[in-house]
Amino acid sequence: MKKINALESDFDFKNCPVRKVLDRFGDKWSLLVLLILGKKETLRFNEINKAIGSDISQKMLTVTLRTLEADGFLIRTIYPEVPPRVEYTITNLGKSLVPLIDNLEQWAKSNMSAIEKSRDNFVKV
Amino acid sequence: MKKINALESDFDFKNCPVRKVLDRFGDKWSLLVLLILGKKETLRFNEINKAIGSDISQKMLTVTLRTLEADGFLIRTIYPEVPPRVEYTITNLGKSLVPLIDNLEQWAKSNMSAIEKSRDNFVKV
DNA sequence: CCGTATCCGCCTCGATACTG
DNA sequence: CAGTATCGAGGCGGATACGG
Numbered sequence: 491m492k493k494i495n496a497l498e499s500d501f502d503f504k505n506c507p508v509r510k511v512l513d514r515f516g517d518k519w520s521l522l523v524l525l526i527l528g529k530k531e532t533l534r535f536n537e538i539n540k541a542i543g544s545d546i547s548q549k550m551l552t553v554t555l556r557t558l559e560a561d562g563f564l565i566r567t568i569y570p571e572v573p574p575r576v577e578y579t580i581t582n583l584g585k586s587l588v589p590l591i592d593n594l595e596q597w598a599k600s601n602m603s604a605i606e607k608s609r610d611n612f613v614k615v
Numbered sequence: 616m617k618k619i620n621a622l623e624s625d626f627d628f629k630n631c632p633v634r635k636v637l638d639r640f641g642d643k644w645s646l647l648v649l650l651i652l653g654k655k656e657t658l659r660f661n662e663i664n665k666a667i668g669s670d671i672s673q674k675m676l677t678v679t680l681r682t683l684e685a686d687g688f689l690i691r692t693i694y695p696e697v698p699p700r701v702e703y704t705i706t707n708l709g710k711s712l713v714p715l716i717d718n719l720e721q722w723a724k725s726n727m728s729a730i731e732k733s734r735d736n737f738v739k740v
Numbered sequence: 741c742c743g744t745a746t747c748c749g750c751c752t753c754g755a756t757a758c759t760g
Numbered sequence: 761c762a763g764t765a766t767c768g769a770g771g772c773g774g775a776t777a778c779g780g
Binding site for chain 1: 631632633635636639641646650685711720722723726734737738
């Protein structure tokens with residue numbers, strides 16, 4: 491249905507991979523959880539909770555973990571004990587994302603303060 | 616105000632750089648605009664609009680461009696002509712992000728279909 | 741051509757209460 | 761301990777109409 495103007499050489503952003511990544515990881519907690527599991531490999535629910543620092547609600551942590559599990563970024567193992575024990579282990583797929591997050595982190599550390607300064611000045615003008 | 620338990624070795628996610636990046640670029644259009652400008656260096660408003668493919672509203676493109684300008688990712692040049700001409704040029708700061716986006720793009724191309732398949736199966740169970 | 745202004749739906753996220 | 765269920769606020773983004 492889309493007319494491609496040869497002179498415009500339209501990019502293909504209909505199934506843009508970058509867009510897909512943002513749609514999955516642009517949420518508030520997924521990448522943080524992956525980073526944490528990337529360092530510890532396997533953690534229990536409450537350990538992840540404490541690692542984040544109790545800024546996250548129980549509900550959101552549950553939702554985030556379920557979504558990551560559904561996508562194949564971690565494995566959820568339930569031990570039928572009392573009290574219950576549930577462990578989350580990062581997969582190879584999950585690990586493959588960690589270096590990219592590290593890159594983002596490095597970039598942010600190098601540039602983010604300059605960006606924030608720029609934005610502050612811009613608002614004032 | 617925060618109690619650090621030595622045994623927990625809490626991560627520092629209060630000013631987490633990754634979180635800052637997501638807060639700035641987790642929106643719908645910023646990275647796409649940067650990618651486009653990364654390829655063409657300088658473009659007019661309507662050229663960017665057409666490159667995206669008219670999925671974006673005029674309002675959102677304006678907001679996105681202003682935010683990117685405020686952050687120092689691009690320069691906005693207004694030519695006092697009739698009809699008006701406005702050109703957007705990517706800065707070095709903007710260019711520095713492009714390789715990272717490319718990395719994300721490559722990762723997505725390699726893994727996103729498997730992820731979507733995993734998610735579909737998960738929902739069905 | 742390049743915007744601004746306004747209104748409004750949706751969807752994420754947080755707070756709270758309850759459970760096996 | 762590790763969830764589930766429900767409600768509600770807030771903000772992003774789309775539609776539309778208008779302006780220099």
